[in-house]
Amino acid sequence: MPNALYLNMENVDVLNKDVTTPSFDRDQVVTSIAHIGVSNFHRAHQAYYMHELIEKHNELNFGICGIDLLDSDRKIYNVLKDQDGLYTLITKDPNGLHQTKIISSIVEYFFGPENPMAVIERLANPDIHIISLTIAEDGYHLNEITGEFDQNHPAVAEDIKNPFYPKTVFGYLTQAFKLRKLRGVSGCTILSCDNIKSNGDTMRQSFFSYVSNVDPDLLPWLIENTTFPNSMVDRITPLTQPQDIDALKQDFLIEDRWPVICGSFSSWIIEDNFLNERPQWEKVGVQFVKNIEPYENMKLQLLNAGHTILGILGTLNGYKTVHEAANDEDFIGFLKGYMDEEVMPTLVPVKNLSIEDYKTTLITRFKNPHINDSLSRICTESSAKIPAFILPTVKKQLLKDKTIDRAAFVVAAWCKYNDGVDDMDNSYNIIDSISNKLIRAAALSHQNPIKFLEIESIFKDLNTNEVFTKKYTEYLSYIREHSIKESVINFFK
Template sequence: MEHYKLNSGNLNKLSAGVSIPKYNRENVKTGIVHVGVGGFHRAHEAMYLDQLLHDESNANWGICGVALLNFDQKIYNTLKDQDGLYTLVVKELDGTLTKRVIGSIVEYLFAPDSPKAVIDKMAHPDVKIITLTITEGGYNLNEATGGFNFDNPQIIHDSKNTDSPITIFGYLTQALKLRKEQNTAGVTILSCDNIEGNGDVTKKMLLSYIEFAQPDLLDWVKDNVSFPNSMVDRITPATIPADIAELKEVSGIEDQWPVVCESFQQWVIEDEFIAGRPNLEAVGVQFVKNVAPYEKMKLGLLNAGHSVVGILGSLMGYSTIDEAVTDPNIGTFLANYLDVEVTPILRDLEGMDLTAYKQTLINRFSNIYIKDQIDRICSETSAKMPKFILPTVQEQLKGDKAISLASFVIAAWAVYSLGFNEKKEAINIKDALQETLLAQAKLAQEYPKNFLELEEVFGNLSKSEIFSDAFAKAYQNIVSFGVEKCIIELNNNLLIEK
């Protein structure tokens, strides 16, 4: 089989088993600027837009991808070398690979090299939507107060160096200021991150920054920018060298950074687009008045479920999600957690069969062809825990309902934060609060409740005697008997009623 580097000139040389863009990419205009061109964006939003662009009436909705951080140099270089093209490889449950070259990213900018170019592009009249995948930690939220973290040195830098911002807030503020000065129409800022009320959070954080840094812009933004909430869902593991090699071997495509993902995809968005939007419903996107119930379902079931499997699986020595969830003890624990502690807090889900959805989740986690790395799932758990698991604990506590399984997972996280699994192997922990977590985890060895004193994660939850006692008991049991024996005992506990 002949091999071809992926670029515009070689598109028509690719094998018949690979779908390619059938539209003229030179005729596509940028209508969307996306910040954070990682694997998820390329498996999700960019994929939806690629589908839509096959209808020539949508040619004004191409994407300009922005690599915001120095860390993003590699993805920028890859997109530049490949004319914005990349291969999306969908791994079905039966092992079938569906390969498709995505062409919706028609421009790409590296912000550290040219902040002005990014600001100008965000302010361009053709741009109607700015979308974000900047991870939970990118929103600069102070978990303890729920407000904006004004002490962040990068925020202080942006407020004093408006022409060379570092954070998303600095860029957005300068772009919106330029839109105002040029009398350009408003714009929609759409978060695609796993944060409950992501649009509301984006609005609150951005307006807080603008009030602090450029208060004279505040009223214009309130009148001319919309912030719809959205719920996104598609498991997208990090690309590994084997994925690159396999694509080259089976399809002849030399792609520096393909994206692999599962077949499941979902996008639910509140229909609040102040400057217009593409007709994404034509490719399966669901537009609703209120996304909150669907978002709560996804965060509490899928995202929390991922964290549950990741933390427990890591301690037991597993390296991928499929390995961990197919351990019958972990799989049963997960099903119990979803049924007993999460499902009771979910409501107003018209058209959703929760029983079927939960089974679908377990099937998705079990996909042996995805090989989602546990260290990816467990990365930045300090930012994920307050979004995925703690809201369930708080609601269950209000109703005097079961919290023993969530408490056990959090206790397991405290043990995990010491940096070793139960086989005495080092855990690859990736977390902005890694040093702080380690310090608290060491203190917990003397007195377990010390771990809960980390207010930026737990807020005032440590003041709940019911929760802190359940946590301490779970912690002591894990230390005494090991995770697996504890899980078996919890699974067999006749007090757990479904």
């Protein structure tokens, strides 16, 4: 067998003919997007859309400069630097059709811990019109109880002491925009692509709160020279596994140390609120709207909530992947009932999109046997996911005196999940920033079920709602004595 070729610009033109390679000249691409947080999701989503726009419509003015700011990102930085920013995107349909494509839209790369001033200078460059982000919720440094920016976060204190060696994204942005102001350069659009409610508004509030504390004189200029569109992003993208790397090498003779696997369905909806010229993403399927909220609620309360539910129920049953849980008719039946009876009444129609069709497609996506998405990934940081994806539905249903049965069951199952043992007595790790608090509250709930609901940062005052607590207590008592499978069948069949 011939040796596999390392993925880089030198070899890209001689790769396996069954792999789609870029046809454009990267030397002609102008970098005007700086993206912070070069995650698998960014590479399956925003970088993919930009590649498609360059490839299909010759829009060469919006190449991406990738930027990573965390010490833990050193590995992906080293890999992509060695590969000239190239990586393989493998799209897997439920019907078994796979497409393999080399993505070439990341044309520069910087690593903050290695050279923070180089990152600050790049962000301050007038060529950069958009700074986009996938930094996950913890990158916004929100107070777990109030949801507001946490001025007392240790990383913020470090930024104040060492402003030119920042630890937060806000520290980098502050220094970059100070340079822009000093040099008479205009601001730019900051585009959050994170999976959080009102991501643009959240970014704006957090950034402006940070600046008001560390450099208040900059704030008036920022207000006039930045915009923060909200956006909704949607593509199922699991963690890359060693077998993915091996399969690419065996099937296509490509040595890519960090390919990306994703489902074929992809959606990106953005509020059209850009300070300067923006890419014409609508040419490759991106939808621009005036108000993102209806689309966002649909996605968060169906897809993200659905993932979370399958993660909790599936883990308790001993499953390891999303598709295993989704192909269990009892669990997928429970999820369909939750969507139909509890989520759908809370949603409003969205323009040019059928929620019923989205829901149907979602079930197919969850069942995709070719996307090896681990339940452990889905359940990571559940303390942030439950309040964002499940509890808004509970709140809306309670206000209308409508059913919250399935949501209460999910919360009870999550309490049991935090015991750390499945129904076959196999233990699993609880990966959460407040894992100690979750585990302790779950332990206390054996004597008093309401103790779990007293985690204020998650449930606020839900522990005082008699309708919810009655259902939750009933379900938790049963789940403690029976398997999760038996519990679902007993209450919801």
